[in-house]
Amino acid sequence: MVSTAAVDGNQNEPESYDVVVIGAGAVGENVADRAVQGGLSVLIVESELVGGECSYWACMPSKALLRSGSVLRAAHAVGGAREAVTGRLDTAAVLARRDTFTSHWDDSGQVRWLEKAGIELARGRARLDGDRRVIITGDDGDQRTVLARHAVAICTGSEAAVPPIDGLAEASPWTSREITSTETVPDRLAIIGGGVVGCEMATAFTSLGSRVTLLSRGRLLSGVEEFAGDAVAERLRADGAEVLIGTTPERVDRLADGTVRLALPEGRELVVDEVVVATGRRAATHDLGLETVGLAPGEWIDVDDTLRALDADGRASEWLYAVGDVNHRALLTHQGKYQARAAGDGMAARASGASRQEAAWGAHVATADHAAVPQVTFTAPEVASVGLTLAEATERGLHVRAVDYELGYVAGASVHADDYRGTARMVVDEDRRVIVGFTIVGDDVAELLHAATIAVVGEVTLDRLWHAVPSYPTMSEIWLRLLEQYGRASATG
DSSP states (O other), X not given: OOOHHHHHTOTTSOEEEEEEEEOOBHHHHHHHHHHHHTTOOEEEEESSOTBHHHHHTSHHHHHHHHHHHHHHHHHHTSTTTTTTOOOOOOHHHHHHHHHHHTGGGOOHHHHHHHHHHTOEEEESEEEEOSTTEEEEEOTTSOEEEEEEEEEEEEOOOEEEOXXXXXXXXXXXXXXXXXXXHOSSOOSEEEEEOOSHHHHHHHHHHHHTTOEEEEEESSSTTTTSOHHHHHHHHHHHHHTTXXXXXXXXXXXXXXXTTSOEEEEOGGGOEEEESEEEEOSOEXXXXXXXXXXXXXXXXXXXXXXXXXXXXXXXXXXXXXXXXEOGGGGOSOOOHHHHHHHHHHHHHHHHHHHHTOOOOOSTTOTTOOGGGTTOOEEEEOSSSEEEEXXXXXXXXXXXXXXXXXXXXXXGGSHHHHHHSTTOOOEEEEEEETTTTEEEEEEEEETTOGGGHHHHHHHHHTTOBHHHHTTSOOOTTSGGXXXXXXXXXXXXXXXXX
């Protein structure tokens, strides 16, 4: 597809497209693809690599770094295999495999996909310049102005936030980008932050041979059930990492020899080869011209369920969308892509005058963001969850009951690994007899999560779930054990 200016041959008028997407990460690509499939012309603008954070510095390289250690642990957990596996991970081979997943930080394959999908690409930095107007500054400094006839979608995501610890910023710490793209494995590594990134990288680099110290202000993985973070902390310690809970460095210094010194509470000092900051994310909106449309630069962009930006009075824009991390609803790639499908299809429907499905669970809304978000943390053990924790459900005023079961008691788990340990919890809305939250912790449990996601999103009643018979002997039999623990209506009256 081509712009209006190119068709008309009038170079004095700004180019125009039906949709301009700012940010060509996974979310922006999906917005653009859905809009093009809906018959719209789309220009996507990217200042770095097409494919974005997930492809090059987050989801894919981090999971590649974790997978080799996961496989080795699995072998060591099964008699007959553990006797055959006597070596350690080959660090160079792990890093080389990681590089294949990032295409060696070459985005030419992603660019070819854009071309095949009919999405036009502009390299450079984009800034809003008022209503439906975008200025793009190329790498060579040249500027071009484009107009969006129907929509502009901001899909610039988030970036690592560095906390205000004395000396930390000056010490040039690694963030998620540097640790997932490193070509070396530090002998001594300090990680500040006990969230998903901190815990996953502590798991990965402990398996790669680093002496890891993980420092967390609060409990690990504070966004999920407490038993999940406790299990991860226990395994990290068993594997040789030091886990300090309730600990924040008082000062950080990069020394003359390149090492990093952390001053900890009660006079302790920790010297490491590198320090990683994994304390959260901030909106990547500081230089997008948001002030020209009445929004605050550097802040998260509030949206309605159709992903349209909200002004200070809560009114939805007719043309400006904010999709993915940038709206702070659910900072997960899969959830951003879910939003992107709703936004792109919604743009096409609005542009054509077609009817829009904007009621809850409709095609053009992101209803699941509120209480049905799935997430897997690829630590050892893995943590998989969807929906509300027990505390969240209680805070929302629901009449709930939590049912827990030891996953190691399930026949499939005992076959899967010797001395298997794990925990599953379902949170039941007692008034409706449906599951509103599910958490499972254990080795290799990630693929069990989607069944729970379907149950939560579909609001499948417990009475109906009794008829969803799990195969024997698989770990999916955890569903039967949880239902038995809860009790069947006919048996309890």
